Amino acid sequence: MGDVVVPEQDTAVVIPAKDEADRIGGTVTAALKLPGVDLVVVVDDGSSDETGRVARAAGARVVRHSRNRGKAAAMETGAEAVRLLDEGGEVSRHLLFLDADLGETAGAASALIAPVRAGEADMTIAAFAKRVKLGGHGMVVRLAREGIKRLTGWEPTQPLNGQRCLTRPAFEAARPLAHGFGVETGMTIDLLRKGFRVIEVEVEMAHRATGNDLRGQLHRARQLRDVGRALAAREIPSLLP
Numbered sequence: 358m359g360d361v362v363v364p365e366q367d368t369a370v371v372i373p374a375k376d377e378a379d380r381i382g383g384t385v386t387a388a389l390k391l392p393g394v395d396l397v398v399v400v401d402d403g404s405s406d407e408t409g410r411v412a413r414a415a416g417a418r419v420v421r422h423s424r425n426r427g428k429a430a431a432m433e434t435g436a437e438a439v440r441l442l443d444e445g446g447e448v449s450r451h452l453l454f455l456d457a458d459l460g461e462t463a464g465a466a467s468a469l470i471a472p473v474r475a476g477e478a479d480m481t482i483a484a485f486a487k488r489v490k491l492g493g494h495g496m497v498v499r500l501a502r503e504g505i506k507r508l509t510g511w512e513p514t515q516p517l518n519g520q521r522c523l524t525r526p527a528f529e530a531a532r533p534l535a536h537g538f539g540v541e542t543g544m545t546i547d548l549l550r551k552g553f554r555v556i557e558v559e560v561e562m563a564h565r566a567t568g569n570d571l572r573g574q575l576h577r578a579r580q581l582r583d584v585g586r587a588l589a590a591r592e593i594p595s596l597l598p
Contacts, residue, residue: 366395368470368522369439369450372417373431374399374457378406385415387463388455393470396450398438399457400431408457428519429540436528449525456519458564465560469522472556479527479553482513482545483520483560497580501542504588509549513557517541517580520562527553538580539587546591 370388374381381399388397399412403425413419420438422431436452443449451473455463472478501516519541523531530551535543549555 368393369396370453371435372399375402377457380458382415383460385417398435400435402431427537429534453522462562478556480523484557535587537583539583543587
């Protein structure tokens with residue numbers, strides 16, 4: 358009987374989270390079971406609930422922002438925490454970014470890790486097999502998709518999907534990250550322009566859909582603003598030296 362091959366532990370999960378106490382525990386638990394994952398960092402981005410406590414109880418390392426600083430800043434903080442933990446090691450971990458509200462479906466992220474670990478891609482982007490369509494969101498998706506295609510020639514199906522796995526060199530090449538909800542659009546454009554290999558991978562994941570109430574509409578307005586800013590910054594050459 359052959360020896361059992363244990364996957365090398367070379368991937369860290371970073372989860373930006375704000376007021377996700379009801380779902381973060383399940384997300385962390387599922388993430389810790391992913392092949393190759395030996396570290397989950399939750400960035401509590403100014404939550405007013407027990408997000409940090411629940412995440413820590415589930416096995417995550419928690420870094421807290423005293424005030425809400427936005428998704429891009431939370432991703433930067435989480436990646437920096439991983440870098441500090443990697444210091445002195447032989448290799449830098451790959452980074453898998455996941456949304457806090459995935460729950461047990463975070464277990465499907467193994468499909469995102471595999472191509473990166475195998476050296477087949479520098480960044481993978483999740484394409485949810487099942488999508489909930491709500492009014493208003495399509496406008497932001499279309500803006501991001503068309504902008505990415507115009508600037509790179511590549512047309513993603515789900516340009517705003519935040520479930521992404523990438524190598525440390527790819528992450529560093531994408532910095533500084535675009536502000537707020539423009540982070541995914543900016544990251545995709547920047548890496549493609551620099552010659553990194555970016556692919557989409559279909560996964561069976563699901564998270565809480567944004568509603569059509571006032572809160573949902575405000576969320577989409579912020580998305581539209583941030584994606585527009587990310588595109589504008591990449592379309593207009595900088596005048597700074």
